[in-house]
Amino acid sequence: MSQTVEEGDLDFRHFRCCGDEDLYPFGCPRCGRLMVFCYECDTLHGDLNDLGHPGSWVVNNFDTSAPIFSCPQCAYPFEYFFIRDGKYKTSFDQWQSQGVSHLLRSDHQPSGANAHQGLSVEIGGVPVDLNAGMIQAVTNPPQGFISKFSFDQSDLAARWRMIPWFARCGQ
Ligand SMILES: [Zn+2]
Numbered sequence: 233m234s235q236t237v238e239e240g241d242l243d244f245r246h247f248r249c250c251g252d253e254d255l256y257p258f259g260c261p262r263c264g265r266l267m268v269f270c271y272e273c274d275t276l277h278g279d280l281n282d283l284g285h286p287g288s289w290v291v292n293n294f295d296t297s298a299p300i301f302s303c304p305q306c307a308y309p310f311e312y313f314f315i316r317d318g319k320y321k322t323s324f325d326q327w328q329s330q331g332v333s334h335l336l337r338s339d340h341q342p343s344g345a346n347a348h349q350g351l352s353v354e355i356g357g358v359p360v361d362l363n364a365g366m367i368q369a370v371t372n373p374p375q376g377f378i379s380k381f382s383f384d385q386s387d388l389a390a391r392w393r394m395i396p397w398f399a400r401c402g403q
């Protein structure tokens with residue numbers, strides 16, 4: 233089984249978009265083009281052979297019912313939450329065969345020994361990245377919790393005395 237390229241495998245020095253880069257490496261399932269998406273600032277690094285133009289590709293960052301962007305090479309539409317299931321992850325073999333493995337950290341080449349820092353487990357023979365679900369929490373954080381109940385101050389002691397169990401305490 234080939235090892236997948238994860239965020240921690242990328243050499244961040246090559247990717248410049250927002251200065252606070254959170255990068256997701258992935259590939260197009262139709263044409264195999266390799267790309268990197270910054271889920272901090274919603275920037276697609278769509279051409280790994282020419283990284284000097286971040287922002288050249290249109291990214292939809294508000295309409296969750298529409299594709300987030302299309303593959304620059306074959307127009308494959310990536311669904312808005314394409315990161316969520318990790319299904320567009322790529323292998324070290326793909327990065328090497330496309331000549332872009334220099335964008336990976338040299339100490340993360342496919343030895344496999346120290347990959348994932350123990351954050352990947354096998355469930356039913358399928359490797360599952362335990363961080364995969366957290367990315368979504370970062371890219372699309374839930375709204376602040378708002379209770380549908382109100383909390384009015386009231387005379388608690390008086391209310392307790394109306395409840396039989398409390399009223400008989402000590403009897
Ligand atoms: Zn960015």
Ligand SMILES: [Zn+2]
Nearest residue numbers: 260263303306
């Ligand atoms: Zn494509």
